[in-house]
Amino acid sequence: MRATARARPVSRISISLPEDLLSDLDRMVEMRGFESRSQAVNDMLHQFLLEHKCDQGDDVMVGIVALFYKNTVPGLQKQLADLQFQYIDEVISSLHVHLMHNQTMEVILVQGPARKLQLIADEMTSRRGVTSGKMHLIAAVIPQVHIGGARQPQGAAT
Numbered sequence: 001m002r003a004t005a006r007a008r009p010v011s012r013i014s015i016s017l018p019e020d021l022l023s024d025l026d027r028m029v030e031m032r033g034f035e036s037r038s039q040a041v042n043d044m045l046h047q048f049l050l051e052h053k054c055d056q057g058d059d060v061m062v063g064i065v066a067l068f069y070k071n072t073v074p075g076l077q078k079q080l081a082d083l084q085f086q087y088i089d090e091v092i093s094s095l096h097v098h099l100m101h102n103q104t105m106e107v108i109l110v111q112g113p114a115r116k117l118q119l120i121a122d123e124m125t126s127r128r129g130v131t132s133g134k135m136h137l138i139a140a141v142i143p144q145v146h147i148g149g150a151r152q153p154q155g156a157a158t
Contacts, residue, residue, distance in 0.1 A: 015041075025037060025041075028040060050137070050138065053114070057114055058116075059113070059139065060111065060112060060113055060141055061111070061112075061113075061114050061137040061138060061140070061141075062109075062110070062111040062137070062140050062141060062142055063109075063110055063117065063138055064109055064135070065107070065108040065110060065117075065121045065124055065125075065133065065134075065135045066106075066133065066134050066136070067105070067106045067125065067130055067132075067133040068130070068132045069104055069106070069127070069131060070102055070103060070131065071098065071102050071103065071104045072102045072129075073129030076127060076129040077104075079127055080106065083123055083124055084108065087116075089112065090110050090111060091109070091110055092110060092111055094106060094107065103131070110135075111141065114137060117135065118135065
């Protein structure tokens with residue numbers, strides 16, 4: 001067991017699983033290199049509860065929106081760029097890579113209230129030409145880069 005796991009108090013629970021589900025769990029534990037079933041279940045519960053928290057709350061979170069899209073769809077790249085500009089307070093950065101067969105992968109770093117981030121991800125993934133998209137959030141915050149005044153509106157004097 002890792003030292004960090006020992007430092008936090010833990011509670012022991014018991015669960016009952018059908019044999020086939022237990023076999024699947026054991027295969028995953030081995031394939032992914034978990035130290036134990038407990039570590040694997042802990043990881044899965046953490047992810048599930050984080051998703052639940054995202055669905056239910058407005059906590060500020062950080063994460064990514066991963067998109068795969070056809071770069072041959074007219075206007076799609078501009079639409080995605082316009083959405084990123086529209087949500088400039090939540091969109092931190094983006095990276096896109098051109099793939100084979102006129103495909104593009106774009107990863108957008110976002111931070112903000114979970115519900116708003118889901119709205120942004122939904123707007124992006126629902127565009128015609130986006131073949132797949134998924135948002136992944138964690139309960140963390142990016143440190144503030146600029147201390148002091150609020151952002152100036154586009155075109156404002158500095």
